[in-house]
Each structure stands twice: as C-alpha cells, then as structure tokens.
Amino acid sequence: MSTLSIVILVLLIGAIGFALGRARAARLPSGPKEKLHSRPIYHGSYVLSFVTVPALALLAVWVIAAPVFVGSDIAGRMPAQGEGQLPPHLAINMVNSLANGIRVLPADERDGLEGASIASVRPLLERRGIPLAAETQDYMLPLAQRQIALEDTSRLGMTVATILVALAGLVFALSRIQRRLRARNAVEGVVRGFLIICSSIAILTTVGIVLSMLFESFDFFSRISPADFFFGTVWEPRFAAAGSSVQGQFGLIPLLYGTLYIAFVAMLFAVPVGLFAAIYMAEYASNPVRSTVKPLLEVLAGIPTIVYGFFALITVGPFLRDLSAELNGLVTGSYTSFIQAQSVLTAGLVMGIMLIPFVSSLSDDIITAVPRSLRDGSLGLGATRSETVKRVILPAALPGIVSALLLTASRAIGETMIVVLAAGIAANITINPFEAMTTVTIKIVSQLTGDLDFTSPQSLVAFALGITLFAMTLVLNIVALYIVRKYREQYD
Known part of the structure; x- marks a missing residue:
C-alpha cells in the first residue's frame, strides 16, 4: 500500500472515530447537576486526535527511517573497494536505479531473475524504456533484489503498524468518553502543539541550513587558511593535485x-x-x-x-x-x-x-x-x-x-x-x-x-x-x- 493510501485510510478511520465519538457523547445522560464538560463535537475531535496523531507520527518516522536502514544494509553488503571498483556512492546509486527498474517488470520476469546477469536483465529493461548505466555490474543484481525485498517488507510492516496504531487509538479514545472528560482541553492541547511545530519549522530549517554550511566550511578552512580566504585578492580556486605542491x-x-x-x-x-x-x-x-x-x-x-x-x-x-x-x-x-x-x-x-x-x-x-x-x-x-x-x-x-x-x-x-x-x-x-x-x-x-x-x-x-x-x-x-x-x- 502506498504512503498516500495509508494516509487516506488513517484519515478515514479518524472520520469514523469522530462520528462515533460525537454520537456517543451526545447519548450520554446529562442533567442540571451533571452536564458534559465539553460539547459532543470536542469528544469527536478527541477521538479523531487519538486516531490520526499517533498513526501519522509513526508513519512519518517510518518513512524517514526506513530508507536509512535499507541503505545502510545495502552499503554493508558492498564488495570491498578494489582497483577499478566504482566509488561506493556511485555503486549504491546504480543499485537503486536497477531496483527501480526491476520493480516495473511483471512478476514472472522478476521471479526468473534469480542467478541472472546484467547482460540478460539489460534487454528486459531497455524494452520498457529503462536504460542502465554501462558501468552496472553483475554483483549489483542480487543487491537490487535484496533492496526490493527489504523495501517491500518495510512497506508491509509500515502499513500494518500504522493501521493497528490508528485502530488502537480509536478503541482507547472511545473507551474514555464520559461526562467529565476534558475533551476540549485535550483537543486544544493538540492544536497548540501543531501550531508550535509549524512555527518551529522556519527556525529548524534555518538551523539546519547553517549547520550544513558550517560543517563543510570547517572542512574547507582546515585546508585553506581563513586569512588567505577573507583577505586574499586573487581568486583561482583549485586544490593541489597528488604529488604537486601547486595550490590555488x-x-x-x-x-x-x-x-x-x-x-x-x-x-x-x-x-x-x-x-x-x-x-x-x-x-x-x-x-x-x-x-x-x-x-x-x-x-x-x-x-x-x-x-x-x-x-x-x-x-x-x-x-x-x-x-x-x-x-x-x-x-x-x-x-x-x-x-x-x-x-x-x-x-x-x-x-x-x-x-x-x-x-x-x-x-x-x-x-x-x-x-x-x-x-x-x-x-x-x-x-x-x-x-x-x-x-x-x-x-x-x-x-x-x-x-x-x-x-x-x-x-x-x-x-x-x-x-x-x-x-x-x-x-x-x-x-x-x-x-x-x-x-x-x-x-x-x-x-x-x-x-x-x-x-x-x-x-x-x-x-x-x-x-x-x-x-x-x-x-x-x-x-x-x-x-x-x-x-x-x-x-x-
């Protein structure tokens, strides 16, 4: 199931929870001495919050973390760097491109790739308009298949976990609805947290930009004197080649x-x-x-x-x-x-x-x-x-x-x-x-x-x-x- 489909399903469960929570609150007995603390619409929003917020937060974390774990697993299985070997980052990019190409193949052709070579896979992909780099090597094919398997497993686990969290939130929130439930306070707290996150995005973005530039700048100034950079009057940017003392x-x-x-x-x-x-x-x-x-x-x-x-x-x-x-x-x-x-x-x-x-x-x-x-x-x-x-x-x-x-x-x-x-x-x-x-x-x-x-x-x-x-x-x-x-x- 795609990420968008999961989001839509969670929102659908949340909408159902909103309707159930509102209806359940409306049916609660209330009199002059025992009134509802919050209006029924807040009870519905309370259920909606418990369904969507934890589920979507888990989905966001999973979407961010899964590629990191899959990429580290593939990188750890790369052959040792040798003479004539591609740089690791280029090899990983080729494995990723190969995996994306294999995904478009029919199931029967994908099953027949076990033990195949790049020479046999290349025509299958080129017939579908998916060119492969000339440097793609045979050892990348099993890595691409493993990447596909890991991504499929991760997506299945993400779907199941997100839906289970949404359903658990639905059951938990419905079980807490009662006359004295401070649903309005809880909903306003969720809204306040959402506004704080939105207002923090600009600050966090600025901090991220500054840190990303600072780390690389420190690397640069470890090679070039800051005095030569800030007070130099000649711009000829080049670094000394191996075995040469000529510096830009x-x-x-x-x-x-x-x-x-x-x-x-x-x-x-x-x-x-x-x-x-x-x-x-x-x-x-x-x-x-x-x-x-x-x-x-x-x-x-x-x-x-x-x-x-x-x-x-x-x-x-x-x-x-x-x-x-x-x-x-x-x-x-x-x-x-x-x-x-x-x-x-x-x-x-x-x-x-x-x-x-x-x-x-x-x-x-x-x-x-x-x-x-x-x-x-x-x-x-x-x-x-x-x-x-x-x-x-x-x-x-x-x-x-x-x-x-x-x-x-x-x-x-x-x-x-x-x-x-x-x-x-x-x-x-x-x-x-x-x-x-x-x-x-x-x-x-x-x-x-x-x-x-x-x-x-x-x-x-x-x-x-x-x-x-x-x-x-x-x-x-x-x-x-x-x-x-x-x-x-x-x-x-």
Whole structure:
C-alpha cells in the first residue's frame, strides 16, 4: 500500500472515530447537576486526535527511517573497494536505479531473475524504456533484489503498524468518553502543539541550513587558511593535485567587491525611482491612478529572475555595447565599444528594475502609515504639499524607509540568476562599471555545477562562500529589524 493510501485510510478511520465519538457523547445522560464538560463535537475531535496523531507520527518516522536502514544494509553488503571498483556512492546509486527498474517488470520476469546477469536483465529493461548505466555490474543484481525485498517488507510492516496504531487509538479514545472528560482541553492541547511545530519549522530549517554550511566550511578552512580566504585578492580556486605542491588561491575580496559593487549600482537605480514612485502614489496620485499604477509596478516583482537575466543577456547588454560603440564613433571616429555586454552596469540596471517594486511597495506602505494628523497640521500651518512631504512626512517615515532599503539591499546581494547571465565570470577589482565582474553567487553556482562530487574538495569552497553570504544578509536583516522596531516604538 502506498504512503498516500495509508494516509487516506488513517484519515478515514479518524472520520469514523469522530462520528462515533460525537454520537456517543451526545447519548450520554446529562442533567442540571451533571452536564458534559465539553460539547459532543470536542469528544469527536478527541477521538479523531487519538486516531490520526499517533498513526501519522509513526508513519512519518517510518518513512524517514526506513530508507536509512535499507541503505545502510545495502552499503554493508558492498564488495570491498578494489582497483577499478566504482566509488561506493556511485555503486549504491546504480543499485537503486536497477531496483527501480526491476520493480516495473511483471512478476514472472522478476521471479526468473534469480542467478541472472546484467547482460540478460539489460534487454528486459531497455524494452520498457529503462536504460542502465554501462558501468552496472553483475554483483549489483542480487543487491537490487535484496533492496526490493527489504523495501517491500518495510512497506508491509509500515502499513500494518500504522493501521493497528490508528485502530488502537480509536478503541482507547472511545473507551474514555464520559461526562467529565476534558475533551476540549485535550483537543486544544493538540492544536497548540501543531501550531508550535509549524512555527518551529522556519527556525529548524534555518538551523539546519547553517549547520550544513558550517560543517563543510570547517572542512574547507582546515585546508585553506581563513586569512588567505577573507583577505586574499586573487581568486583561482583549485586544490593541489597528488604529488604537486601547486595550490590555488581563494581570495574572497574580488568576489565580495563585485557583489557589493553590483548591488550598489542596482540600488543607485532602484532607490530614486522606487522612492519617488512611492511618494507620488502615496501623496499625489488620485485613487483611480493609485489603484492602477501600484499593481502594475508590483507585477515586476512577480517576474522570475531568470527572465530578467535573459532580458539583460539578449537586450540590455547588447544595447549598451552598441550604444557605447556609436558614442565612441561620434567622438573619436573609432566604432569600438567601451561597455562590455556583460558588465557591472548591465547587471546593475536590470537588477535595479527588479528591485523597483520592492522599494516602491515597502516605502509606499510606510509613507501611508504616517499619521494623518501630521499632514493636516503641516497643511494647516500654511505649508505646501511638497514642503509637507519634504519636511514632515519623509522625516517621520525615514526609519521605516531605511529599513526597507536595507531589506532590498539584502535581496540584491543574494541575487543569482541576473548576475550569472549579465555580470560575467571575471574576478576583477576595478572601479570601471563598464567591465565584467563576478559575484559570490556566481562562484557558488560554478563550483556546485558540473561533474564534481559534492564531497570533493573543489566544492568545499562553495560552502565557505555560502556561509559568508549568509552572514552578510543576516547582518542586514538584523539591522533592518532593529530599525523597524525602533520606528514602531516612536510612531505607533
């Protein structure tokens, strides 16, 4: 039985338990002196909780733990590593693929695979559109069959155990229904626990991400000096080969400089446009104009960043390159381009377009939150609308606007797809915005793509870059949240 079928069956048993518990509670005698502590619907929910919560918790634990035990059993039966032998992780992946392929075979063909070889199994699978890797070896076939047997046994045990727990919960909960049962308190406790688990998911996810990066980063810094990484100015990521003393250089400064430079250009474009748009919509635009312009601006936030990257690669970059060539031809007579198609300016402009709705929407909400009494007081004293905006509204909204800009800056620093397509891959340190420059996110992508194993030394540097980028955005977010709290204390 599939996991989804088990879940549906448990919910069906829970629904039956809910109906039985509610009906049983409704039939309990009650009078003026002996009333039900909880309404019948809480008794039904009480039974439902005892049926579903333990059964689904057992199912979740089983689904997570079973692959680990099966994988460890298969790994323990792998032949000893020898010359020409596949790495263990690749062999396990091939066994898993072979097991998945054998599962689609009819029962009679699966029974006939005992003692067969890969050469005889390959045609059976290829006829059904399931190719096998050329490196698949004969010893993997019995391991794949054992994996299938273990998984089938595990699934059968999971089905039986889950249904038994659900039925046991049904019987136990029904036996406890009585007039003074505090069913409502128990149900509210279950709901409270569910809400706590949901609210903890974000925290646990963040902790898991940080720990996964930290462990790999520690491995990287055990090979490379942290001083060379954080203060180095040359980026040539390679590890010394066996028998060689040549070591790459892992200087973070060019990547950090490129990241901050491109984010600065983007903010230089997005902040004035977004802020002025927010001021216009909040203070000058009529209601029909505001209801039309604001959704149109916010449409930009819904465009995938890869689309912005394509726009930069095939439109903005070539346009700037050709425009610079024309300008250079008019001035010097030489139609050579001084702006590269992939450059800081290209990535910054397109990223700035992407950030406009973030700046405008956040700033608009902050400006409109300024108390109306401040506007009326300024206008009543004879100030014009522009003087009110400049001398009253913007100073009052400034802390919130600054926090919005910091949140937008953290979004710019972490952007990936636009800079991958529009900024280039050269790790340069230059103030010329017309040249190509790379960022931290570009190098993370390049180090974690291709044929490299994620446990190889070449990929470890990506985790060090990731934890650095995480720390940068975390600091910006903390500062922004601090300013927001200070702003609320002043103006609420």
